[in-house]
Amino acid sequence: MSQVASAGHHVDTGTVLLEASHVTMRFGGLTAVNDVSLVVHPGEIFGLIGPNGAGKTTFFNCLTGLYKPTSGEVRFAGELLPPQPRLVVRAGMARTFQNIRLFHNMTALENVMVGMYTRTKTNAIDAVFRLPRHRREEVESTERARELLAFVGLTASADMLSRNLPYGDQRRLEIARALATEPKLLLLDEPTAGMNPQETRQAEDLIFRIRDLGLAVLVIEHDMRFIFNLCDRVCCLVRGEVLVQGSGDVVQNDPRVIEAYIGSPAEELPSTKPATPEPGTEDGEGPADA
Amino acid sequence: MRVVIPDETKVRFRYPARAVGIAGAVAMIVSILLPWSYGSDALDDMTFYGAPSPLQLFFVILPVLALLLLAVPLVGKQRLGRWAKALAWNTSAKTASLAALGVVVVALAAIAIELGGLINVEPGGWVALVGAVLAVAATLFLPDSPEPTLDRLKSPRWLQITVIAVLMAVLLFTAAYALSLDDAGDFLVFAAFAVGIVLVLRQVGAFAWLGLAAANNNRVLVLSAFVVAFAFPFTQNGSDANMSIASQVLIFAATALGLNIVVGLVGLLDLGYIAFLGAGAFTAAVLSESAFATIDFHPPFIVTVLIAGTVASLLGLLIGAPTLRVSGDYLAIVTLAFGEIFRITMNNLDGSDGPNLTNGSSGIPGIPDLNLFGFDFGDPHVILGVDIGRFANYYWLMLVVIAMIIVVFMNLNYSRIGRGWVAIREDELAAEAMGVNTFALKLLAFAGGAFLAGVAGAVKAHHDVSVTPEQYVFLESAFLLAAVVLGGMGTVTGVLIGATILKLLPEKLRFFSDYRLLLFGLLMVFMMRFRPEGIIADERRQLEFHAEDEELATDVEEDLITHHAHFNPERKGFEL
Missing domain, CATH: 1.20.140 (Butyryl-CoA Dehydrogenase, subunit A; domain 3)
Incomplete structure (x- = not known):
């Protein structure tokens, strides 16, 4: 990938890439996401934090079409997002999964090439008769896939089955596969879960390089140091609701965020707790899990 | 032991x-x-x-x-x-x-x-x-x-x-x-x-060597396999008995290869596949010159074949569109029911309830031999001093059909479409989230597989002379599936071997008549216990059946690398 520019990044706050307004997701009586609104600008790294069960992944699923929000809408580059994962991908949003979901018995290269599905056009007739379009696309996508593997640092593992890759490499392969869909916005669901500090630093570096390609990144994370190093803006979700949203400093120093993660001293509980939604919205939240 | x-x-x-x-x-x-x-x-x-x-x-x-x-x-x-x-x-x-x-x-x-x-x-x-x-x-x-x-x-x-x-x-x-x-x-x-x-050759290590030699000389292998298959009628001295079995094996194998796309590549369990073969056969029969044909339109066979394939794939779309949203066991039940519906419908289209299309349970007999470009498939002739009978003609025709099916299968497998299919099999949700149009791809597999079965059915109608609904019972679907599973899902060679075994053994073991099914049951039980991936294992499939076996995963990977089985567009698939 030659266009990796090291130039200082530029967040275009004038335009809006992703706009979620009043997104609510209910499962029966359980409100997993309640009236969440947020905006992501092009070239921005946006962090989504919150304790376990805060509804971060559910919100992600609403964005990427796996769930259809009960109410509210999601606009991407001004267009209303269709509630179908593959159309969301075509529109320019790609994601990774919290629990890695690679195609385990395909090689790393094949995994990335599957990601190119929406950007390639070979149809069954082209493939059956090996028409020029098929050959050209096949050569191009192989080349492009190798570039992407090189970009995430997996050149040597191209022909390895993805199930045999080390854990950290599997996470990076998932990112390469998502990048293969040529997204404008990359959604990463806990990209450093289970990584050691060194791997976390590499992941950080990788996300910066992705941002430098001109992509916006929306990242869910528990690792506070990681998130505040990385993100231009951060949103903290608690029990499905936006607790606070703003620059890293603002969120970091908000007492309510600290409270949500660590818990408050017992005697202060009744007074400082913000207006709580109905208690049934949490599914087993551990108080200090960051 | x-x-x-x-x-x-x-x-x-x-x-x-x-x-x-x-x-x-x-x-x-x-x-x-x-x-x-x-x-x-x-x-x-x-x-x-x-x-x-x-x-x-x-x-x-x-x-x-x-x-x-x-x-x-x-x-x-x-x-x-x-x-x-x-x-x-x-x-x-x-x-x-x-x-x-x-x-x-x-x-x-x-x-x-x-x-x-x-x-x-x-x-x-x-x-x-x-x-x-x-x-x-x-x-x-x-x-x-x-x-x-x-x-x-x-x-x-x-x-x-x-x-x-x-x-x-x-x-x-x-x-x-x-x-x-x-x-x-x-x-x-x-x-x-x-x-x-x-078994001895495998134990001695000859198979590992052969595997490598085959991978290095892929074209030689494919070519020689076809030469041998082509030469087979010359060893039969005009005996129709064996050539009849051989041509039936090829028809069965062609259908199994179509099913292999659906089951082996995409991982959809289809228990009513014989209906597509039946659809092709009935279409060819009603359009044939038989005195009992019910439609007064008799196009040349080239056209009939295309119509038969199209009818079968339309049926595939008809059954697939509403049901492919369900998966796994549910799809198996729906397709099982579809197979039965097809057979019963063919039985009932006899004029008393609805139009007379198939003459009901008596079917359409007296279908004349094929006539392609003025060549009558019923005519025996002598080549190189060897008598070549009617069935040998059909055998050669099916050989050509199978060659075409293999080309279609391999070329689709090693393309964007094939990668999408395997991705669906591996993790459908992840495939959808990566932009793969899973519904359309599954439908394509269903319709494509059905088309191939329809083509095989069109030849079968002329080969068998008569077409009746009772040739297309559930047991036949089960046998097709057994051929795919026994031979090795997702492979071409394996399915060809599986189809040969499953069609040849019943013919040769007439001696056991009633116990044949029992034998097959035992064979399947033993296969599933000791080699669930089939006789010839697809590298990926093998891993799915032995998910915990790390050593095997490493082996397969070595094979993949040494055999260049990764997607190198210059090496895989067949050129036309």
């Missing part, structure tokens, strides 16, 4: 064991010079002194192999050099002995059954049995050999190609010989011998 003998015992007895084993092998070799059976009706007349019957001559290959494997190591490790480790000498001697024992037991049982009692077994048979038991017992006491490394020895290209060619020729004559065996006992003895040889 796992007899645990302590290693110390094996080391202590290794010389006596080898000697006894050699004695056993020699006894078996000598036994073929003696009569095995009292009467000449049993097997292929094993009543002579000093004049072995063909089956005995085949049998003797096994003890000769055992003898070589036991005796050659006596020259010493130094002189064997790199060959000491290349072959699994002891283990394959054990396999050869076991295989020989198996053949002897089957042969003696056949003699006893066909002539009425073990009293009809002559000394030669007993000598062979004692020799085999001795050899098996002795080889159990030999230390196990390490994994053979034959495939790591460098071999020149010409040797690889020669071996492939010789193997293909052997295959041709074996197939011709096996088909010529009319007696169930003969066939079983020969089948036991063939299975034994395959």
